[in-house]
Amino acid sequence: MHRGIDSLLPSEEPVQHLGADGRLTPLGESAKPDDEALLEGYAALVAARRLNDQAYALVRQGRLAVYPSSHGQEACQVAASLVLGRQDWLFPTYRDSAAVVARGVDPVEVLVLLKGDWHAGYDPREHQVAPQATPLATQLLHAVGVAHAATLRGEDTVVMALCGDGATSEGDFHEALNFAAVFKSPVVFFVQNNEYAISVPLARQSVAPSLAHKGIGYGIPGERVDGNDLAALLSVLGDAVTRARDGEGPQLVEAHTYRMQAHTNADDATRYRNDADVQAWVHRDPLTRVETYLRGRGLLDDAKAADLAEAAEVVAARVRDGLNTDVEPDHRKLFDHVYARRTPQLEEQAALVADELSRETATEDAR
């Protein structure tokens, strides 16, 4: 039952397999990244970056109300989904649209929330992806519940629960890690530490040695990983998923990355951070290093890169078409799905709206 502290401690520095220069680190040399997985991952990175750029453009065009971009965090997004199997669940936040898409959900359905047609645009059961959570850390507890239900039924489901550095300050983060530890639930808590919670820097969230060290307090092993290194992420998250599936309980993984853009388009990041700070992260871009590595290995050439870009462009075009298509919101839906069946009071209120609309129509017809 008792685990020694040493077995819970994260590594001294974030695990890195591919350096920013695209070369394997000594750790990467011994880990021998899987070529096939990296190539698949790179394709997903290109698609994720294109999705982020496209969504950002759609905000400027007024087609999306808002978009919290994961630009710069695409390696985390892609890895979180690629390490999961069909039987697993993903619990994303509002910034994790690219992870949801990497799991196979239609990007047009993903963006319904931000387009404003409804709260969640996809059926969570189809790809076992929970609705994107806007309140912070609340979804981590749901992840533990889903995992525990699977455990009770003897299923080998693993749940990947995402949150950011700010969310680690919330009470629900603490309660979720503690519940998962006590019930030995197969959950991987994956924190994308992008250094900012809107404007508030990490130093105001925590003075812990690292966010991964927080696992010690719950008896959960923690690990730190370079959040811009797809090879390391696939390895660290993949191992965590395997251990959870093997019945070894939850794990906490902190990826160190950086939010390259403002919190959302409505935010002005120049008020709280310097451009020089952002520029320092440009050369650590998660796409560049994988591309350099794959080209060096002869696994990627200009023709193949063009194919990947074109595939991403096809998806971007689909997103544009989907978002540029106006869907007339159905007012009757306002009163559906509040309960399994409308209450008498909701029937009355729905009738009121229908009556208002019919009178408006009659007035227009009379003109």
Next chain:
Amino acid sequence: MTATIQAPAPTTTPARGVETLTMAQALNRALRDSMAQDESVLVFGEDVGPLGGVFRITDGLTAEFGDQRCFDTPLAEAGIMGFAVGLAMNGMRPVVEMQFDAFAYPAFEQVVSHVAKLRNRTRGALSAPIVIRIPYAGGIGGVEHHCDSSEAYYAHTPGLHVVSPSTPADAYALLRAAIASPDPVVFLEPKKLYWAKGQVELDAPAGEIGTARVVREGTDATLIAYGPSVPTALEAAEVAATEGRSLQVVDVRSIVPFDDETVCAAVRSTGRAVVIAEASGFTSVASEIAARVTERCFHHLAAPVRRVTGFDIPFPPPKLEHFQLPSVDRILDTVDELNWEDA
């Protein structure tokens, strides 16, 4: 029409007829019968395992069904509620106990943002059939943070059903219906009635959520009450009868959905109404009922609809709580003011 949710009639259990039980025993029987009928029903919370709950409502469940079906959790109400949401997302029917009314507040965000909204957010793809049991209200001499009437917070949240039984029979039937409901139900258990005895029909065909009931016929005025205030209303009607006044009593039973039909038919039959509740009166469930009755029965009313509620103060310490609780005298004084001179 009335939205009622029928609990499936027990099919496998043999006829057991009618038993005399306390409300606590009736709730325990409802949990046992639901757990026996449906393997996905899980009971958890603080001290609900071997101890059987601080009020013994879950007594014997761990022994009978095992510690995977009825179990203690870490002491964290938001954790309990969020955990329940996830279990419900993955096919379970959680019944959680919030140990006391005022101890449920840490779970409020999970209740409001997730339990209540999951079905709506996902357009019906997911739902949260969770029963949130809350030992509730005063009248037991409880020290601070043990006596809150918190129904308005929940009733104000679309997506939740809110019920409160006033008899052991209703406690059994409504809890069975709540567990069978496809929607989340906040189940408010009046603490002061836990030890009240009554006859419980264990083979009753089905409990239902969404209906009120006339529990005493009367012709002069209607007392509208729920949960802990129903016995007080009945006592007031008994006293009034000795003074020559015939008071009708309606037990609301289901705060959400609210049974306008039954309540308003009752008020129209007498033309006078007093709403009784322990909770502070300002922006309360009692206020909502008074407004609804006034809007719907105005032309049948001989007097303004009155409320007898708790004062707008934090729940008092034990030696002062009797000032806060609606009393027979306060109810009868209010009835006396219902424009009888015009009758």
